[in-house]
Amino acid sequence: MVRKGSYDRNGIKKGAWSEDEDNKLRSYILRYGHWNWRLLPKYAGLARCGKSCRLRWVNYLKPGVIKGNFTKQEENLIVELHSQLGPKWSSIAANLPGRTDNDIKNFWHTRIHKRRPNRNQIPKIITSPITTAELASSKENCDHVTFSNETGNESASSSINNANINTTSQNDYFSPLHYAEITVEAGNLSSEIFASNLSVEELEGGIYDDDFSYYDYGMDLFS
DNA sequence: AAGGCTATCAACCGCTATTAG
DNA sequence: ACTAATAGCGGTTGATAGCCT
Incomplete structure (x- = not known):
């Protein structure tokens, strides 16, 4: 389910991250922090662009990131926040500790959104008393x-x-x-x-x- | 058993916002 | 005030696992 690794003409690697790359990125950030994403890969010994490093850290390597199935409570919260905020995945993620915007976005598109037969209708959560x-x-x-x-x-x-x-x-x-x-x-x-x-x-x-x-x-x- | 199809999710891309000089 | 660099965000893509015929 991951993209095959390849190199662009500048020698920047793309695609799936190897365990070795993960280890390099993790150990570098835990030791020095991410003071500059663009320069970080050079100092960490990675043939990646800064963007790719940031994404990998934020969505996968960062301590506290939760992988695995969403609970029903999380699902409910996503539905409610999406109805209030729209597709503001980072804002939604801020309300779900351990979940990343990317994961929530994927979850929405593959599970929640897909289950609504008419996807053009945006549900509106009613937060005031219901009359x-x-x-x-x-x-x-x-x-x-x-x-x-x-x-x-x-x-x-x-x-x-x-x-x-x-x-x-x-x-x-x-x-x-x-x-x-x-x-x-x-x-x-x-x-x-x-x-x-x-x-x-x-x-x-x-x-x-x-x-x-x-x-x-x-x-x-x-x- | 094999080929096609679908679901999933990691990763990429392009754009905007923010910050630094 | 302006410009360039950087960070962050959201949409989209592509690889693959698993299901279906």
């Missing part, structure tokens, strides 16, 4: 919304569909995360809950659990 009007506007801007309970059946659909929702503000979408949360609520509670103010914190507390995959339930919003 019936907000719920309705989300409903307005989606092809269809179905509400189902935790077991996946659609027994709660009627309760929300009968809630007399009729506002028309534009560009207001529930994220898959919050849709999932609302879905669970809809399964357990009457439609009146949507007529009251319900904070995200209230929604998140006590509803979310690790066995619940919001992708399995939230996709209707984006189809």
Whole structure:
């Protein structure tokens, strides 16, 4: 999964890093720091450009970098931050200790983004209390919304569909995360809950659990 | 078993922002 | 204030593992 090593006409190596190169870069930076990325490879004995060294350090060698699968909590945070900040990967990464912008970007493009059937629609996380009007506007801007309970059946659909929702503000979408949360609520509670103010914190507390995959339930919003 | 296809992720590239002179 | 150098960011590419037919 790595690029084959090659040299450009200036003798600068490109492609996959060898263990020897990693060791050289790591030991140099741990000893002297990265005072100048452009000059660093020369002093570290590497036939690489400074940019390549920086990237390798930041994304792979830097102590504290976490490799491996993202947890559900991290995934949720990425979805939420992306909806708030857009593709500001470094800003998002700043909120996930140990994760790099590159990893988060890859994760988004290969897992999260891909699971949304309509990728042109950008989900908007609702961070203020959720009202019936907000719920309705989300409903307005989606092809269809179905509400189902935790077991996946659609027994709660009627309760929300009968809630007399009729506002028309534009560009207001529930994220898959919050849709999932609302879905669970809809399964357990009457439609009146949507007529009251319900904070995200209230929604998140006590509803979310690790066995619940919001992708399995939230996709209707984006189809 | 083999070839094609897809998913993943490390690394590259080009651009912008920031800093130093 | 201007310019050049450097750092950092985000989009994209390419190699390969693994799945599918």
